[in-house]
Amino acid sequence: MNRQVIPRTEAAERLRNGLVDWPISVLLGPRQCGKTSLVRPLATSPEHYFDLHDFVDQVRLEDSNYRVLDGLEGIVVIDEAQERPELFKKMRVLADRKDRQTRFILTGSASPELYRGASESLAGRARLLALSGFSLVEVGFENWERLWLRGGFPVSYLREFDEGSMEWRSNYIAQFLGRDLPALAETKLTTEQLRRFFLLLAHHHGQYWNHSEIASVLGVNYKTVQRHVELFKGAYLLRELPPFFRNAGKRLRKAPKLYIRDTGLLHALLGVRDRSQLYASPQLGASWEGFGIEQVVALANVRDEQCFTWSVQGGAEVDLVIQTGSGHPLGIEFKAADAPRQTRSMTAAIESLELSKLIVVYPGDKDYRLGDKVEAVSIQNLGRIKELLG
Numbered sequence: 001m002n003r004q005v006i007p008r009t010e011a012a013e014r015l016r017n018g019l020v021d022w023p024i025s026v027l028l029g030p031r032q033c034g035k036t037s038l039v040r041p042l043a044t045s046p047e048h049y050f051d052l053h054d055f056v057d058q059v060r061l062e063d064s065n066y067r068v069l070d071g072l073e074g075i076v077v078i079d080e081a082q083e084r085p086e087l088f089k090k091m092r093v094l095a096d097r098k099d100r101q102t103r104f105i106l107t108g109s110a111s112p113e114l115y116r117g118a119s120e121s122l123a124g125r126a127r128l129l130a131l132s133g134f135s136l137v138e139v140g141f142e143n144w145e146r147l148w149l150r151g152g153f154p155v156s157y158l159r160e161f162d163e164g165s166m167e168w169r170s171n172y173i174a175q176f177l178g179r180d181l182p183a184l185a186e187t188k189l190t191t192e193q194l195r196r197f198f199l200l201l202a203h204h205h206g207q208y209w210n211h212s213e214i215a216s217v218l219g220v221n222y223k224t225v226q227r228h229v230e231l232f233k234g235a236y237l238l239r240e241l242p243p244f245f246r247n248a249g250k251r252l253r254k255a256p257k258l259y260i261r262d263t264g265l266l267h268a269l270l271g272v273r274d275r276s277q278l279y280a281s282p283q284l285g286a287s288w289e290g291f292g293i294e295q296v297v298a299l300a301n302v303r304d305e306q307c308f309t310w311s312v313q314g315g316a317e318v319d320l321v322i323q324t325g326s327g328h329p330l331g332i333e334f335k336a337a338d339a340p341r342q343t344r345s346m347t348a349a350i351e352s353l354e355l356s357k358l359i360v361v362y363p364g365d366k367d368y369r370l371g372d373k374v375e376a377v378s379i380q381n382l383g384r385i386k387e388l389l390g
Contacts, residue, residue: 029131044074052083088121151264169268202269206286244308292334316348
């Protein structure tokens with residue numbers, strides 16, 4: 001299975017559609033999530049492809065002060081564009097030409113907010129698209145356990161044995177902390193401190209986050225923790241769910257929840273090596289919650305700014321609240337139980353938030369109703385999520 005190629009048809013289609021109306025399409029996502037495999041075949045010729053991790057391609061661009069891009073027509077692909085922040089000023093000029101139909105695809109392993117001036121240079125000229133690891137629709141819903149355990153990075157998912165997958169993820173973490181993150185942005189933390197920080201994120205996965213509490217554990221100040229949370233988010237390895245406010249009069253939790261986006265990396269940090277260890281882990285429920293959130297977001301094409309969490313101190317809570325266009329949010333709970341039931345917490349959440357419906361995603365094989373507005377949905381049937389969102 002390690003030689004298998006899994007097509008990413010939907011992601012490729014979204015990328016091609018962007019080339020019709022936009023001079024620049026920017027594909028963002030963590031390193032090794034499959035961006036290069038997706039975009040490289042789209043370049044008009046080998047001369048239209050530039051990999052800014054490749055020394056030869058760096059020289060091709062630098063020797064001409066990017067003038068080589070002026071004469072290219074068709075589709076030009078520039079991989080890992082964040083390596084050259086000054087390139088974005090050139091892209092603005094190229095995008096504004098009226099006499100050329102050249103289209104540019106840029107990939108990046110960091111959010112535009114981390115590029116110096118990138119957001120301003122590309123404003124109104126570029127369509128931003130996100131790519132994460134494999135989703136259930138790509139690997140097949142019947143393979144949900146493998147995807148949950150190993151995560152969606154293609155190399156990790158496709159390894160023949162769990163040991164090889166675990167080794168790849170451990171190396172990925174070491175390289176990210178020792179090389180990629182320091183290259184992405186200035187950090188005063190040592191590699192060992194960064195590893196401790198990542199481990200703390202793993203052990204607080206799916207929990208309400210307190211910068212000050214973590215700062216005291218690490219022996220650093222509040223702002224250092226806050227900055228590094230933003231760096232991990234900007235590298236597409238961390239998701240933050242802000243609190244959803246509907247009823248200001250209640251004692252709502254105001255802290256966000258943090259999740260390591262790829263459960264394979266989470267399990268590598270926690271030392272979860274195989275299926276038996278996963279089901280015995282005290283982090284089982286939190287891991288399932290994070291896995292479910294990423295799959296819902298990917299399968300339903302939900303924007304990050306639509307996603308929240310909600311909780312009343314000592315009372316009801318909802319793992320994921322999606323703000324829909326109808327004005328009535330939709331709630332999703334993730335239960336790693338064989339046959340979840342409706343709880344008083346769910347009933348209270350429906351009333352307090354005026355939810356249109358509440359979906360409970362669980363690792364079973366049948367969908368069934370729990371109440372008027374509550375439905376249990378099998379992970380294998382999560383392809384229905386767009387229909388359920390309405």
